[in-house]
Amino acid sequence: MKHRLCISIFFFLCIVTLSSAQKLEQPKQAQDHYNFNTESLIANIKMLSSDAFEGRRTGTEGGKKAKDYIIEKYKKFNIQPLADDYQQPFSFTARGKSYQGVNVLGYIKGSKHQDHYIVISAHYDHEGIKNNQIYNGADDDASGIAALFAFAEYFEKHPPEHSVILAAFDAEELGISGSRYFVNNSIVPLERINLNINMDMISRNDNNELYVVGTAFNNTLRTVISKYKTVKDITLLMGHDGKDGLENWTNSSDHAPFHKKNIPFLYFGVEDHKDYHKPTDDFENIQPEFYKKAVNTVISIFAIIDKMRL
Incomplete structure (x- = not known):
């Protein structure tokens, strides 16, 4: 009996030990795994939305400082210039005034589909200084530009199959002028x-909701998004495309000129909040955990689409 009891205890301990080891070896949940440095993501949005950039108004010293900051980051991550020194200058008129803008364009050569391009974009300009108040535009759109840097970091270890253009557009706040100039004066063939x-x-979003617009116009993209499983504490919603009774965002940002050229698009954004286009759109009001997961969601969806033959 003693021998049988010892053997039973031995096997029980082995099972418990094995079970504990398996628990320790379980991979982290998806929401805990990021393919970019989350601390850098937060540091970059904080920097870009600081008073030092004076609201990043097109044509101002603050706007130029933001442009130089983006170029510095592209170089850090070995992103190649698509245009001369990454810069695509352009002139335009908005609200009865002439402006000089500069798009900042980086390039990553695809490993398989080099002649086919995915443009990943965000705008770096904002409202500048009004009535002696700085409109820092943390969410609008320092959040998108810092996410571009997260993409750049991601590509260091995960080279894309399609060629990628990282486009930091200027003058979105002045009639979506930078992205319009880009598509009308495309450096690469538009059909590519x-x-x-x-x-x-x-x-930021109090309900942890991130919207994606564009699936209503492309069945393939709709299928990708509908099958995508979001991580914990963030909900990805399709809508705001003019077909669901919500405010139509189809022409609301830099994806609009692409859509007008019949280029498929996915626009990621949140509902307007109380600080939208106000001097209170500051770094202190972003929601870091939501932001990290939102960026991770966009990169994960890109990774799925990049594996497809577009």
Whole structure:
């Protein structure tokens, strides 16, 4: 009996030990795994939305400082210039005034489909200074630009199959002028641009909801998004495309010129909040955990689409 009891205890301990080891070896949940440095993501949105950039108004010293900051980050992550020194300058008139803008364009050569492009975009300009108050635009759209840097970091370890253009557009707040100039004066053949992924306001939402617009116009993208399983504490919703009774965002940001050229797009954004286009759109009001998961969601969806032959 003693021998049988010892053997039973031995096997019980083995099972408990094995079970504990398996628990320890379980991979982290998806929401805990990021393919970019989340601390850098937060540091970049904090920097870009600081008073030092004076609201990043097109044509101002603050706007130029933001442009230089983006170029510095592209170089850090070995992103190649698509245009001369990454810069695509353009002139335009808005609200009866002439402006000089500069798009900042980086390039990553695809490993398989080099002649087919995905443009990942965000705008770096904001409202500047009004009535001696700085409109820092943390959510609108320092959040999108910092996410571009997260993409750049992601590509260091996960080279894309399609060629990618990282486009930091200027003058979105002045009639979506930067992205319009880009598509009307495309450096690469327009017919080779297969998709635009645009990010504008992705760092805060009280209901943890992130919207994606564009699936109503493309069955393939609708299928990808409908099958995508979001991580914990964030809900990805299709809508705001003019077909669901919600405010129509189809032409609301830098994806609009792509859509007008019949280029498929996915626009990621949140509902307007109380600080939208106000001097209170500051870093202190973003929601860091939501923001990290939102960026991770966009990168994960890109990774799925990049594996497809567009």
